[in-house]
Amino acid sequence: GQQVMQIPQYQHVQEGEDFTTYCNSSTTLSNIQWYKQRPGGHPVFLIQLVKSGEVKKQKRLTFQFGEAKKNSSLHITATQTTDVGTYFCATDSWGKLQFGAGTQVVVTP
Amino acid sequence: GAVVSQHPSWVICKSGTSVKIECRSLDFQATTMFWYRQFPKQSLMLMATSNEGSKATYEQGVEKDKFLINHASLTLSTLTVTSAHPEDSSFYICSASDIEYYGYTFGSGTRLTVV
Numbered sequence: 001g002q003q004v005m006q007i008p009q010y011q012h013v014q015e016g017e018d019f020t021t022y023c024n025s026s027t028t029l030s031n032i033q034w035y036k037q038r039p040g041g042h043p044v045f046l047i048q049l050v051k052s053g054e055v056k057k058q059k060r061l062t063f064q065f066g067e068a069k070k071n072s073s074l075h076i077t078a079t080q081t082t083d084v085g086t087y088f089c090a091t092d093s094w095g096k097l098q099f100g101a102g103t104q105v106v107v108t109p
Numbered sequence: 110g111a112v113v114s115q116h117p118s119w120v121i122c123k124s125g126t127s128v129k130i131e132c133r134s135l136d137f138q139a140t141t142m143f144w145y146r147q148f149p150k151q152s153l154m155l156m157a158t159s160n161e162g163s164k165a166t167y168e169q170g171v172e173k174d175k176f177l178i179n180h181a182s183l184t185l186s187t188l189t190v191t192s193a194h195p196e197d198s199s200f201y202i203c204s205a206s207d208i209e210y211y212g213y214t215f216g217s218g219t220r221l222t223v224v
Contacts, residue, residue, distance in 0.1 A: 033212055042202055043153065045212030088152065095141060097204070097213060099152045 004029070006089055006100030013079045014108050021103035023072045023089035031092050032065055032072040037102070038085040048092075081107050111137050111207035115216025122193055122223055130188045130219045132203030138183035139205035143213070144176075147200040159186040159203075193223040 005024045013019045023032060031050045035043035047056055049065035049072060056063045062075045072089055086102040112135040122128050132142055140161045145153040157178055158166040165178035175197075177189040190197055202218040 035212075042215040042218045043204075045214065048211045092213075095206075096155055096158065097143070097153075098155075101152045104150070 004032075004089055004091055004098060004100040006103060008103055009101060011103055011105045012108065013083075013105060015079055015081060017079055018075065018077045019079060019105070020073055020075045021087050021089075021105075023074075023100050025070050025091070028069045029072075029091045030069075033090045033092060033097070034063060034072075034074055035088045035090060035099075036085050037088065041085075043088060079105075079107055081109060083107055111205070111210055111214040113203065113205050113214045113216040115203055115219060117219055118217060119220040120222070122221070124194055124223055125192055127189055127191045128193055128221060130190075130201055130203075130221075132186045132188070132205075132216050134184045134205050134207070134214075137205075137207040137209065139186075139207075140183060142180060142186040142203055142205045144178065144186075144188050145202045145204065147202060147218075149200075153202065156188075156201075159188075161186075190221065193221070195223045197221065198223045 007022050011019050033048045034046040037043045047063050052069050053067045054065040060077045064073045084107050086104045088102045089100040090097045114133045116131050142159040144156045146156050147153045155168050156171045159178045159180040161180045167173050180186040200218050200220050203216045204213040206213045
């Protein structure tokens with residue numbers, strides 16, 4: 001099945017700074033979804049991107065889907081302590097979600 | 110939005126016993142539900158696809174006889190870990206998709222510890 005590689009694995013961010021997590025695939029993806037999992041919690045759906053070059057924003061979060069539909073990014077501006085957690089990209093392939101390894105975000109006040 | 114309820118949240122069992130985990134879609138019907146397993150600091154790995162009224166579809170490497178899945182109704186899927194061993198200790202999460210919304214809704218997960 002389709003595999004998605006996600007980097008970085010860990011991200012230490014000072015409160016107020018920006019950061020970006022990246023998701024890459026060797027094959028063209030039909031879609032990319034992003035989830036957030038708080039420590040001890042379960043994944044929560046954030047967004048889905050399906051169009052080439054698509055950009056969507058949710059407050060301080062900006063999601064992009066590459067022109068070739070082989071990569072995606074999540075950019076968070078002005079990081080807050082509430083942004084702590086692991087962010088996963090995933091692709092939905094015939095009803096099955098293939099998750100990236102996730103980026104664990106730690107925020108330093 | 111769609112809500113998926115999963116019980117129990119955590120369970121400790123003795124080696125050799127069986128544990129049943131329930132996953133319910135509360136406000137929508139789910140003909141298909143998915144069961145994942147997550148080890149600490151790792152990603153979610155799909156174990157099986159639960160299909161209402163038919164046999165589950167297991168991913169490669171997942172033992173069908175060890176992880177029994179039953180999807181008897183449009184709102185309930187169960188995962189039974191049979192003859193549990195310490196290496197089965199993990200975080201098990203179910204998910205389902207409501208056609209009214211994008212994305213998948215996950216249950217709160219079950220942390221299984223086998224001692």
